[in-house]
Amino acid sequence: MASVLKAQKANAAKAEAKGKGKRMADAMDVDADQPVAKKLKNKQRVLLLSSRGITHRMRHLMNDLEALLPHVKKDAKLDSKNHLNLLPELADLNNCNNTLYFEARRHEDLYLWAAKTPNGPSVKMHVQNVHTMDELKMTGNCLKGSRGLVSFDKAFDETEWGRLVKELFTHIFGVPPSARKAKPFVDHILTFSLLDSKIWFRNFQIVEKDPLQPNGPPQTSLVEIGPRFVLTPIRIFEGAFGGATVYSNPEFISPAAVRSLARREKGGKYNYRKDAEQEQERRKEKRRLQDDELAVSKVFA
Numbered sequence: 205m206a207s208v209l210k211a212q213k214a215n216a217a218k219a220e221a222k223g224k225g226k227r228m229a230d231a232m233d234v235d236a237d238q239p240v241a242k243k244l245k246n247k248q249r250v251l252l253l254s255s256r257g258i259t260h261r262m263r264h265l266m267n268d269l270e271a272l273l274p275h276v277k278k279d280a281k282l283d284s285k286n287h288l289n290l291l292p293e294l295a296d297l298n299n300c301n302n303t304l305y306f307e308a309r310r311h312e313d314l315y316l317w318a319a320k321t322p323n324g325p326s327v328k329m330h331v332q333n334v335h336t337m338d339e340l341k342m343t344g345n346c347l348k349g350s351r352g353l354v355s356f357d358k359a360f361d362e363t364e365w366g367r368l369v370k371e372l373f374t375h376i377f378g379v380p381p382s383a384r385k386a387k388p389f390v391d392h393i394l395t396f397s398l399l400d401s402k403i404w405f406r407n408f409q410i411v412e413k414d415p416l417q418p419n420g421p422p423q424t425s426l427v428e429i430g431p432r433f434v435l436t437p438i439r440i441f442e443g444a445f446g447g448a449t450v451y452s453n454p455e456f457i458s459p460a461a462v463r464s465l466a467r468r469e470k471g472g473k474y475n476y477r478k479d480a481e482q483e484q485e486r487r488k489e490k491r492r493l494q495d496d497e498l499a500v501s502k503v504f505a
Contacts, residue, residue, distance in 0.1 A: 246380035251295045251321075253279040254306035262306060262314055264336040268431045269304070272394070272407065273377065274349045274385035276304075288445035292322040302376045303444070306331075313459050316435060317445060318372055324443040325450065327369060329403070329435040330459075337430040344409035344427035350389040351379040352407075359398040365440055365451040366398060392429060401455055403435040 252270060254262065258281075270276050277298050282290070282305070295303045305317040314334070319326035346352075354377050360366035377394050379386050390410070397404040408426040440451040 245382060246378075247382070248275060248302060248375050248378065248380050249298075249300040250276045250302040250304055250376050251279060251291075251298050251300035252276045252304045253282060253294075255282050255308050257308040258306060258314070259308070259312055261334055261336065261339075262308065264338060265334055265431055265433065266306060268337050271348055272352065272392075273379060274351075274387075275379055275383040288317070291317075291319070292444045295321040304376065305445075311459065311463065315438075318376060319444045320372060320375065321444045324441060324447060325368065325372065326441045326444050326446075327372060328438045328441070330438060330456070331433055331435060333432070333434045335430060335432045340428075340430040340432070342428050342430050344392075344411075344429035346392040346409050346429055347387060347389055349385050349387045350391050351381070351383075351386055352377075352392045352394050353390060354378050355393055355395045357395075357397045357399075360396070365437065368440060368450070369403070369437065370396075393426065401436070401453065403437070405431075405433050405435065407431065 250273060252266060252273075254266060258266075266278075270278055277300055279294065279298060282294075284290075288305075291303055291305060295301070301321055303317070303319045303321050305319070307315040307317060309315065314331040316329045316331050317326060318329070354374060356370050356373075360370040373396060381388075392410060393408045395406045395408065397406070407429045409429050411425045411427055412422050413420070436456055437451070437453050438456050439449055439453070442448040442450050
């Protein structure tokens, strides 16, 4: 009896295998000689880290980006600011092909490196007007781990460096559907606008219904969530965190140069005041009359 059952199971398995193969061949409906095109998978992973010396606002901004991008891997702070060549190796160890590196400088200056590791390209940008989610207290909200649409301004397609930055940001901020922590929902939009040679970042929630009329017809609207910040491109390098310069922003003025100009203006005001005092003393000396022979000082000397 046992041998009969084994034979029946073997025959059933063979028939099922034949049926599966037939169904698969019918579904494919292609010739055996033609090569089958493989479906490309989006396997983008982003390494997020910073240097030593960042402020609490920078740290909160990094936490907000980590919450928005479920395919991000956060690493410890980098001790040295001069050895950026270690970042591609660090990204390789974390199995990441993109890197977002926040670099803190003196006087709370913040710079952002966005790089495609390990071969590049990479963009160095100055971060300004940072507002985190807790600071803004917006009414919008989105599901943590949900995927977001990435929207770009038309002005990105007008310049070569804009198209390059658009492609790089698409790889970094576009959450792949196969991400481990991603949820199968799309409920917010990440927008990048180009104005005055600066990149403006905003995050909006997609609201399907009007909260004032919950039973009315569906009306799609956008509500800002946060965070928000402004990026000023400085240089685009051919490699990851270095290499030949592909683009340099001629309109960018470093914060150190701005502070130096402000100090020079203050020093100019001081010099102007001292020159005015000397000119006043010189005019007084010119107006002073010379003593004649009948002056009191000479008669009663």
